[in-house]
Amino acid sequence: MIQEERFDNIVEYLKKNRTAKLDELSELNQVSLDTVRRDLKSLEKLGVLKRVRGGAISQEVNLPTLAFDVRSIVNIREKKELASLITNYVIDGQTIAMNSGTTNLEVARVLAENFNSLTVITNDLHIIKMLSTRQDFVVIVPGGVVDSNEDAIIGDSCERDISRYNADLAILAVNAISLEKGVTDFRLNQVGIVETMKQIANKVFVVADFSKFGRTSSMNILSLSEIDYIISDSKFPDEYRQPLEDIGIRVVTP
Template identity: 30%
Template sequence: MFAPERRKTIMEKLTDQQRITIKELSKEIQVSEATLRTDLTKMEEEGLLTRTHGGAILNDHHDTETSFSIRESKNRVEKSAIAKKATELLSNGQCIMLDASSTALELARVLKDTPIRLTVVTSGINTALELHHHPDITVILLGGIVKRGSYSLEGSLGVNILSQIHIDIMFTSANGFSLESGLTDFNVYEVELKKAMVNASKKVVALLDHTKMNKRSIASFASTDLIDLIITDDQLPDGYVAKLSEHQVDILIASPNSK
């Protein structure tokens, strides 16, 4: 079992049980205790858990730190610029998908005041509510389980509807992006729905401010080769545009300071 698989399993068990012991986990997944200690140390550094004597617990602040309201308030200027740039890809009659990310919600806020005719499929409750008064936007909310501390849906209950809809563009964000792992997130259950959303879409556009770059989380939902375009701000690491080009990923830069 590779490290990402182990860490995904660890997070699943922590989400269910709130705490785990290295000894029990070692027996269950047939991995040495030394390897698991290394995993837990790395995951603690990433803020996903807290090490205890002989195991780990899910951080008391985990849900709070990753809650929608907190994520929404971070890098708001950059997210707004990225959302406005994303509208340049849209035209009347398209069917688009918005995930439950705070950046996708920012895009919905821009669309709310945009004269355009669209069908919007989303897993975000706030995103659906933002758009439901628009006279020319039809909103389809995917079914699923309401995630605690958030306004998103997770699980596979809404997957079947995706086979009945043609999605022109999916706009998604992530907890992190790296060339090796693609788009990654910390919630393994939400990731499963995002995978289905990616697979159902003709084109995948990632909305990522610079703080998401070169950052990995627990589970990948879209490898780099599945991403058609990244829209980001103007604070990318040096040389990153060239690296993305090598992987055939197009990029659009949204400047927060532009008028």
């Protein structure tokens, strides 16, 4: 289980229980007590919780929206690095579909800084807010239900709205990639969104930092054969490059 998924689980556990013991979190995330202690130390620095003897207690923070905020700072340098590579594959005037996720938030920053005329279809509230300040961008917002944990629009109506459009590119932020299971994610609400964006796009790009490789999460969302490009950072585990390229995926790293 990768770090951001463990962080999500801890935040959700504290939201429900207000306190957590080390052994409870160890069982929850199926990791050692030392790993739990490191995670709690990181989350304490973010103001999420206060460490106490034998565990942690929640701080008075906005826990429903904190899961996204916590993930947004995990591997932030690598996310910025890989996001910068997208400029080689985007052309002004294109239509781009982007799902919600902290990596795609960095991609959106790059798009805003480097392009003058794009149409962006997205269910991510942070991306909507960022790109809507650009008068020369068209931001298409699907209807649906707001997921406060993800700061994203989800649901059947969201997927139906997205399906009405055509896109040049789908840029998809995902949680885990393995050669055996393909692309997986712990966010149940991402399955239909990703599937719909894949279907409307001419090319499918997956953006994922190094920590997402060799991992499997709970929900299958894409097979590797459905991906045209994977964009990652300079820490990309090189043992994955040839197997991915052998099945027709172009792997792009710095």
